[in-house]
Structure formats: C-alpha cells, structure tokens
Amino acid sequence: xxxxxxxxxxxxxxxxxxxxxxxxxxxxxxxxxxxxxxxxxxxxxxxxxxxxxxxxxxxxxxxxxxxxxxxxxxxxxxxxxxxxxxxxxxxxxxxxxxxxxxxxxxxxxxxxxxxxxxxxxxxxxxxxxxxxxxxxxxxxxxxxxxxxxxxxxxxxxxxx
Amino acid sequence: xxxxxxxxxxxxxxxxxxxxxxxxxxxxxxxxxxxxxxxxxxxxxxxxxxxxxxxxxxxxxxxxxxxxxxxxxxxxxxxxxxxxxxxxxxxxxxxxxxxxxxxxxxxxxxxxxxxxxxxxxxxxxxxxxxxxxxxxxxxxxxxxxxxxxxxxxxxxxxxxxxxxxxxxxxxxxxxxxxxxxxxxxxxxxxxxxxxxxxxxxxxxxxxxxxxxxxxxxxxxxxxxxxxxxxxxxxxxxxxxxxxxxxxxxxxxxxxxxxxxxxxxxxxxxxxxxxxxxxxxxxxxxxxxxxxxxxxxxxxxxxxxxxxxxxxxxxxxxxxxxxxxxxxxxxxxxxxxxxxxxxxxxxxxxxxxxxxxxxxxxxxxxxxxxxxxxxxxxxxxxxxxxxxxxxxxx
Numbered sequence: 001x002x003x004x005x006x007x008x009x010x011x012x013x014x015x016x017x018x019x020x021x022x023x024x025x026x027x028x029x030x031x032x033x034x035x036x037x038x039x040x041x042x043x044x045x046x047x048x049x050x051x052x053x054x055x056x057x058x059x060x061x062x063x064x065x066x067x068x069x070x071x072x073x074x075x076x077x078x079x080x081x082x083x084x085x086x087x088x089x090x091x092x093x094x095x096x097x098x099x100x101x102x103x104x105x106x107x108x109x110x111x112x113x114x115x116x117x118x119x120x121x122x123x124x125x126x127x128x129x130x131x132x133x134x135x136x137x138x139x140x141x142x143x144x145x146x147x148x149x150x151x152x153x154x155x156x157x158x159x160x
Numbered sequence: 161x162x163x164x165x166x167x168x169x170x171x172x173x174x175x176x177x178x179x180x181x182x183x184x185x186x187x188x189x190x191x192x193x194x195x196x197x198x199x200x201x202x203x204x205x206x207x208x209x210x211x212x213x214x215x216x217x218x219x220x221x222x223x224x225x226x227x228x229x230x231x232x233x234x235x236x237x238x239x240x241x242x243x244x245x246x247x248x249x250x251x252x253x254x255x256x257x258x259x260x261x262x263x264x265x266x267x268x269x270x271x272x273x274x275x276x277x278x279x280x281x282x283x284x285x286x287x288x289x290x291x292x293x294x295x296x297x298x299x300x301x302x303x304x305x306x307x308x309x310x311x312x313x314x315x316x317x318x319x320x321x322x323x324x325x326x327x328x329x330x331x332x333x334x335x336x337x338x339x340x341x342x343x344x345x346x347x348x349x350x351x352x353x354x355x356x357x358x359x360x361x362x363x364x365x366x367x368x369x370x371x372x373x374x375x376x377x378x379x380x381x382x383x384x385x386x387x388x389x390x391x392x393x394x395x396x397x398x399x400x401x402x403x404x405x406x407x408x409x410x411x412x413x414x415x416x417x418x419x420x421x422x423x424x425x426x427x428x429x430x431x432x433x434x435x436x437x438x439x440x441x442x443x444x445x446x447x448x449x450x451x452x453x454x455x456x457x458x459x460x461x462x463x464x465x466x467x468x469x470x471x472x473x474x475x476x477x478x479x480x481x482x483x484x485x486x487x488x489x490x491x492x493x494x495x496x497x498x499x500x501x502x503x504x505x506x507x508x509x510x511x512x513x514x515x516x517x518x519x520x521x522x523x524x525x526x527x528x529x530x531x532x533x534x535x536x537x538x539x540x541x542x543x544x545x546x547x548x549x550x551x552x553x
Binding site: 004025156160 | 177196
C-alpha cells in the first residue's frame, strides 16, 4: 500500500484518512500508521499546496541559476550547497551532472530582487566560478500538473 | 415508391441505450455515470507514435490483416500474458475495434436461415444479439444471475445447449455487470463446450481491467484454442476508444474467412492507429498498471458508498462498472434511472438496456474522477433516502 498511498497523496494531500482507507481497501488505522512511518522516515517531507501564482495579482519572479563552483578541499559540494539553500528565497538546490554543478531555483518579488541576490550573494561566494541566470517566462507544467489547460470531458454522455 | 428498407433491419430493436441517451441529452448540467469508455486520454507516447507515423507519411492502406509488426506484437503479448501461441500470419486479424471482430466473426461462422444458435449470456454488451440476427443466426439468451455474481455456470450453459448450438459468446470481464470468469469457472464450462462441439467467441476487451487475479483467457485452456475466437483491442486497456482498433485471434480457417469479409467491407483498419498500437503493446504496460490502479480505487470507493447507503451490490472484479440492485424500490430500471436523472441530475444506464436479465439493476460506470463519483454518490444517497421515505409512507 505504501507506494499507492504515496502516489495518491502526492497528487492530493487533502484527501481525508477515511477516504484514503476506502480507496486503498485498508483500515483507517493502517493509513494513520503508514503516514506516521513515512513522516518519521523522512519520506513525506510536507503537505504543500500547488499554487499557480500567475493567476493571482501577486507579483513573483522565478529564476533558474546554473552555478559552477570549485569544491573546497575537504568540504565537497555539500557544504557549498548548504550555504545557498539556507537563503529563504531559494526554492530548490540540485547537484547536477554535466556542464555545471548546482542548479538553484529562486523566487523573488521582482527582477531586481533576483538580480541583486545573484550579484550580491551568490556570485560573491568563495569558490563560485560563474553563474548563468535564466528567468522563467511561463510555467506550463509543474509537479506533474499541467497549468495551462483544463480537462474537458468530451465523451458522449451515454455510450454502451 | 417501393419500401427501400430491409425488413430484418427495420425489425431490429434499437438499443435501449439510445433511448436513454435522448433523455439525457435534453438535460443540461447532469453528471453522467453512463459512459463505456475510459476518462483517461491515450498515453502521450502512444499518441506521439501515431503523429510520428503521419509525419513519416504512413498514410496508405496496410495489408488487409493489418501491419505485420502489429500482429507480431499481439502474438508476443498473448504469449506473455496468456501463454497462448498464435501465428502472426495465419491466426491474427486487425479489426476496426473489437466491434468489427464481433460482427464478422459471427458472420463467418453462421449459415443464415439454418437455425444455427448463438448462445448469448446477458446482461452483456448490446451488439451480440443484433449481429447474430443480421448474420441469420438464432440468438439464444442465457440469463445470468446475481446470486452467481453474473458468472456463467456449467448448469446454465448445459441447459441452453441444443443440437443446433454452434457458438457461445463469452463476454468477460463483463460490461455492464463487472463480472469476471476465473480460471476455475472457465474450466468448468470448457468440458461442456468440447463435449458438445461448439465454438466460443471470447470478448476480452476488458481483459486488462481485473482487480483480483490476472485475467485468464478460455483460449489458454487445453483443447480450447482451436475452437475459440479471442477478441481484444486497444480501447479499454490503453484508453484508445477513438482510434477504433481491435483484433481477433483464432483458428486459421475462421480467420481466413473473416479476413475475406474484412477485406470486402473494410479493407484494413486505420493505419495511424495501427502504428500507435505497436507502441502501446511495446511500451504501454506501465500505463495499464497506472490506470488499473486508479479504477480499482474508484471501484472500492463506490462499493463502500453502496454499503454505507445499504444498496445491494455484488462485488465486481472487472471492467469499470458496478451493477447495483435497485429492486427494493419497486420500480423498473428505466423508471429508476429516469427519476434519478430528473430529480438528482445523475445519468446512469438502466440495466435492462443490456438484456432483460439486467432488469432491476443499474449500470454505473467508474470511468470518472473520484471527485465526480463522490458528488454522484451524495446525490444517489439523497435519492434513495427519499425513495425509502416515500415507500415507508
């Protein structure tokens, strides 16, 4: 049930325990225990809500920044990543194989705010060789959810 | 002017579904639980392969029997899922949906006007009976029973067989009941079929949608392959209804004659769909698992909802239908469905649209999102509470 449970709540974390139990064909107490275990094991890390900020009148700017670094002796990439991910404006930090080392996704209120972060905080860190900032113009799909179109049921109402 | 019409066609009963459809389409903003097709779109990699085939200019007829590569993939599929060996050049025909295979299969096997009987277990899909009549055969209905979970029992089969019996239609997993025939059930009827030297048309279009053990084809039982037409297709397993693609595997002599009809009537199944179907068989196993998991969750949800409202329903383990019993309300299926639609704005198909033995039942499709099903079940609970109060007065 573990994988099926995770797949359901990954799409809809608001489903209540009773309903989860029904559709999984188990007892409610099993769901409660499994969720507790998944949280304790660090598998479930939160129950966030997916928001398409573009549909609000709140201004947000998203950027993806490629960072090339020289790993410090005895520290590797991890400590470097830590210095970056502690910033609240940083949404995610990935260690990447290939042409650069860290992919940092950033959220700011304005272009200026993001630019300032890159030029003042990120680029000046010891060991940063270069940064390349890409601003997000439009989000089509995020976390497996298509943001640009709505599902319309075009089936006939009754078919054999 | 003289009558342009064929009496046989005119006398053919229109499908009960059609009648109900006309009522439903008058109703604005109704929730429908009435469809017999998946709510999912065809997985993208399959659609993409169809698009790619168009880009490549594969816009011509294929051979009558269908693309060789597709027939080979079908044979691989039936070997890996059922352990049956079919020969791709002699024992496989690609058709326009499973529906065409049903039609031409019966036509290839029945001698018109000689009283040859086709056994049709009901409730079942609406086309077996008219296709039999149009082929000049005599439909003999076997009324399946809720107490047997709508499976076909050896006793029921035996009682229906006469010296004229030629063909048995075996529609499992079943639309509309959701019933399945497990291996033991099939074994119990296989002996009778062999003893009486009759043929089987096994419509396994819902074969990938079972929620207990894996589906077993009757063609995989000893002595059955040579007397079975195995019909399947891509509509239900891969959510490809609009592509119109099915297939039939069976004994060479029958497939040959079916190919002849197919060649004259159809030429070949749609080429684009055939290319897409190759991709479905090669790389679509995971899609099936994902959709089956979703259907199963909805199925559990509905069964639980029925239990909560005290509505009688045997637990179905196949297809994407549940078939609750509404006899306690003292109405016909049609009256119930019509009132349910008018008073609660939910459309479900009256069980008798699938044969007289479906009277007293309702077909509810769960090819809908959980949110939609939830809404519909709230309305159903409200409706039957009202009916019970009415009855109590």
